[in-house]
Amino acid sequence: MEGELYKGEDYKTEFQPQNYLKTYYAFDSGTIAENEVLKFNLNNLFETFSPGGMGGDILIDIGSGPTIYQLLSACEVFREIIMSDYTELNLREVDKWLKKEPGAYDWSPAVQYVCELEGDRSKWQEKEARVRRTVKRLLTCDVNQPRPLGSAQVPAADCVLSLLALECACRDVDAYQAAIQNLVGLLKPGGHLVTLVALRCCEYMVGSRKFFVLSLEQETVEKALQEAGCQVLKCQYSPNKYSEAFCLNEGFCFVVARKGPGA
Ligand SMILES: C[S@@+](CC[C@H](N)C(=O)[O-])C[C@H]1O[C@@H](n2cnc3c(N)ncnc32)[C@H](O)[C@@H]1O
Numbered sequence: 001m002e003g004e005l006y007k008g009e010d011y012k013t014e015f016q017p018q019n020y021l022k023t024y025y026a027f028d029s030g031t032i033a034e035n036e037v038l039k040f041n042l043n044n045l046f047e048t049f050s051p052g053g054m055g056g057d058i059l060i061d062i063g064s065g066p067t068i069y070q071l072l073s074a075c076e077v078f079r080e081i082i083m084s085d086y087t088e089l090n091l092r093e094v095d096k097w098l099k100k101e102p103g104a105y106d107w108s109p110a111v112q113y114v115c116e117l118e119g120d121r122s123k124w125q126e127k128e129a130r131v132r133r134t135v136k137r138l139l140t141c142d143v144n145q146p147r148p149l150g151s152a153q154v155p156a157a158d159c160v161l162s163l164l165a166l167e168c169a170c171r172d173v174d175a176y177q178a179a180i181q182n183l184v185g186l187l188k189p190g191g192h193l194v195t196l197v198a199l200r201c202c203e204y205m206v207g208s209r210k211f212f213v214l215s216l217e218q219e220t221v222e223k224a225l226q227e228a229g230c231q232v233l234k235c236q237y238s239p240n241k242y243s244e245a246f247c248l249n250e251g252f253c254f255v256v257a258r259k260g261p262g263a
Pocket residue numbers: 008011015062063064065066067070085086087090141142143144162163164165166168169
């Protein structure tokens with residue numbers, strides 16, 4: 001992978017949502033490696049947000065990107081979902097899907113997969129309607145700010161979800177630690193932080209653009225959460241990798257942590 005490495009503010013001009021979706025979320029028609037990553041992610045989200053497990057009033061998704069797959073299980077157990085991203089273009093892409101506008105991404109293969117996990121693949125249209133009803137707001141965010149959602153009035157959350165975003169947004173481990181702390185600040189005491197991290201990753205492609213990724217070990221992720229006053233309840237490792245042409249990484253970890261009383 002040669003050429004310029006984009007990061008930070010470059011996301012606002014160089015990250016093309018449609019290219020990202022085509023490469024990593026084609027699912028049924030996509031490449032096997034990317035499909036396996038998405039399945040690992042959907043399976044873990046299903047386990048985490050099954051009825052009887054975690055749930056509540058407010059879930060805030062941070063660094064949502066142009067995707068909605070991360071909400072397919074959570075929409076069943078939270079009253080309200082707030083999505084957020086650093087770039088307006090990503091929020092616009094999500095909004096297209098929420099409003100069923102022409103050109104909106106087709107998430108139905110992933111939706112059907114999750115409905116099958118829940119026991120009835122045929123209910124996928126009901127689930128899409130539920131996601132559309134449950135997502136109440138789309139906000140801009142910056143995880144590197146002590147208040148990632150800026151001046152937006154947002155109640156303390158029962159759950160903060162952030163998948164594959166912090167390692168893209170943070171330039172070094174100190175910034176990662178601070179970003180985790182910033183996300184914990186959005187939670188109620190006892191609330192949960194759920195995150196998926198691509199491990200030992202240094203870059204990924206979105207169309208012809210190459211983006212920086214902070215290389216993290218599983219232990220670094222767990223330590224950052226503990227130092228932010230959280231108890232790590234689950235840390236599920238997977239040896240999955242993306243296709244080498246798209247992204248260089250060595251495994252993933254899916255983590256669920258609870259904010260402690262002193263955090
Ligand atoms: C690899 S994408 C992940 C998108 C989505 N969460 C997913 O699971 O596919 C990385 C996302 O991080 C966002 N991002 C980059 N810098 C950020 C920042 N400082 N604060 C919040 N999000 C940021 C990007 O806009 C992009 O949507």
